Amino acid sequence: MFAADHGSRVRRLYKLIFRVHRALPPELRIMGDNYARDEFKRHKKCNPPEAKIFLTEWTDYAITLAKQTKPLQQVKKKKVGEYLDPQLLDHMSDEQLAQLYELHKAATEPSDETDVKPTESK
Template sequence: MFAPDHGFRVRRLYKLILRVHRGLPAELRILGDNYARDEFKRHKNCNSDEACVFLNEWTNYAINLAKQMKPLQQAKKKTVGEYLDPTLLDYMTEDQLIQLYQLHKAALGNDGPPDSTIDQQKK
């Protein structure tokens, strides 16, 4: 099913993500750490195909975030992250869309627009 070093690779990737999160502002770090921990727990017993996709996506995330955390990049751009390609929404399950929306709401915190405003923006 999995290579003998699979568990080691997953733990190493998880630790790398937490290390990269150290460069984020405090509130983003907490949000990112909690989200990563939950996702890694949820996918602990997934099949090998899902594990391959999961690890590739999280590896890409870690690489992209590490590039953005470089001091020179932070000096040029005052932002972290990138926009989600809207075409990816077509491939998401309903549960994934709900989770994405909840993450969106958590990222906005109390300062975000009310739900009705977001619903109107979607139309």
């Protein structure tokens, strides 16, 4: 009974995250979808205490992002996301820190569209 209920909650959260991502700009949506998909796959067989933490953090993420992507909030703040508490870094594994760094690089590198120069007509 518990396993079936747990699986149902995980699926609902997974679908919710992808629904919330629809409000993001296309580049962020692709990156967010890929990241969420990968993280859920990685934690598919984690132990119950890790699963509880994992689901709590992803639920908080979905709620925060849903609030930030409401049209009225976007007009007021024009901001999506929030800064990571530096104290959380002390609790991350080397693998998590490397993954966070890769995510930071992907989010801050200029898109290819801005690098394209208009062609001159002769």
